Amino acid sequence: MSATTAPAGRLPVGWAVIAGKEFADHLRSLRFLILVVVLGAAAIVPLYFAADAIRASASQVSGAKAIFLALLDLPPRGLSVPPVYGFVGIVAPLLGVAFSFDAVNAERADGTLARLVAQPVHRDDVITGKFLAGLAAIMLVLVSVVLVIAGFGIARLGIVPAQGEIERLVAWLALTFVWVSLWLAFGLLLSVVLRRAATAGLAGFGVWLLLQIFGQLLVGLVTQVVAPVATAATEQQAVALQNLSDMITRAVPLTLYQEAARVILDPGQTAVSTPATVGQLQQYQQQIPTLLSLQQSLLLVWPQVVILVAMTAVCFALAYVAFMRQEIRA
């Protein structure tokens, strides 16, 4: 078969071409507009109301405490709205799923998938390209929103971020990047496995809702458990209870993200959650308030980050494997 060697070189990078096209599609899509409205309005409106609270606390708190980050961190007083990072934690999964649940199955239904995979691109390029396009679209809006918040802080409140605060902000964005990736990868997996886009969308939304409710119940459970910790018969008992509830809590990805985000955004947070051992508990009670360096904060949330990255990798790998082995019948 020596006569039939392929023409030399110059094949494009498949995922880059696909990502480029998908990203352009996203920018023109209705869902992108919804993304802008949802993230924009829901992050900026509470901030507006929170401004007074921040201004008030700014004068009390010493300069060492990260006041700029409070823009993202502080729950708006008198409003039952979570702080910006909490809000991002809740909506990012929805956005991730919204930008990926129909990535593969819609192309299958439209008869474009067979054409696409008959072009000289690797099959994994299709998954990678679509993943990157979704990620780029969401992060573009998220970073813009954060910049608007920062601008608002600087211009309206006169809070200039310190170097360390900018670093923490970048770290938080990186964490959120992973958080969005997880849900994008999950949505992609659904879009590969479930042949109908509507089913995949519903499944993605369902899982999000389930975790949301599950998470809420756990928060209730934990607060109930935490209260008797101090008055528990023995410390061992209290700690055992605490360990149990912590373990359940960790199973919910949202908790992982929110714990990590809280620690990263607030140098005053010296523990990820509630103490887990007797020693920690005693330490915690005797602790004098200190501020952590970014490095210390990151060290503290490292396990959470690793678990989130691992979950993303698993979803991604499953989507790859499922897609590789699939028959593409138009």
Add this chain to the structure above:
Amino acid sequence: MSADGVSVVPEPAIRTRGLTKRYGGLVAVDHLDLEVRPGEIFGLLGQNGAGKTTTILMLLGLTEPTAGEVRVVGLDPARRPLDVKRRVGFLPDSVGFYGTLSGRQNLRYTARLNGLRRDEAEPRIDEVLALVGLTDRADDRAETYSRGMVQRLGIADALVKRPDVLILDEPTTAIDPLGVVEVLDLLRALAHEHGLAILLSSHLLNQVQSTCDRIGVFAAGRLVGSGTVEELAASFGLPLDDIEVVVGVPAAEAPAVEVAIRTVPGVTDVVAEHGARDDRAWIVRVEAGRDVGTMIRAIVQAVGERPLIRVGRRRVELDAIYRQAFARTDAGRREEVAA
């Protein structure tokens, strides 16, 4: 284009050996041996569910063969998918396009995926759009296209990369009759003038017959016959030397004509067929080994002074072969069931 790459004895552009696909207990494609050479149009013919699409998917690596070997342009599509796909243009059945993009933008995407530079892609896109007659609508959104226009765009899409091999799954579906003629002319030009190897599947017998150089008849995953129409007719035991006679006489005179033809030496059988209006038509079977030309002259003499409308060798019709092939496989199946 690819013509300069074709050597004197072209090696097959598509070759399969013992290609088999099983879906659970169902054998969709059963030990298929197939060869398509450059410059040749090969037609896959078969009933619904015969395994045509499955075969095509395996040629492109879109589904994994259960067993057997595939070579496309000399390469294994499972091992070197990119090298195969950059040289093979593919039109899937029920092809689709991105509805919010124009036809031209859709083709541009395909061109970019194939690594065409913009300055070579744009003229090529114009060229293929003109070939399929879509130039006027090229900048409308693809979702506004009719089914036949989508199909035409699909053919253009398969051609953008200047392929050496074209694989088309039911290429003329939904295209209007005049359009079909254009498309088939285009395919013939591509194969015979530019040396492309073309594999197409179809149900439309007269299209396949008029376009394909060779035909493979598929039944229940098996290739029950392949070759030119004549070769197929021979392999199915259909007589090639039947003579068709049409005489313009009223019905009352028909028996006399039939007797006259029957008395010609070498004629074994005369079968009356439906004639148009006042014409009578017969199919004349002749002894094997007789020269058809001589027989025709003898028949003309036998008809004598009566108005002879037409006489000549009967064209072998693909649908006779088709019916024969499927009558056989159905009988075979019944035997299997009985056993």
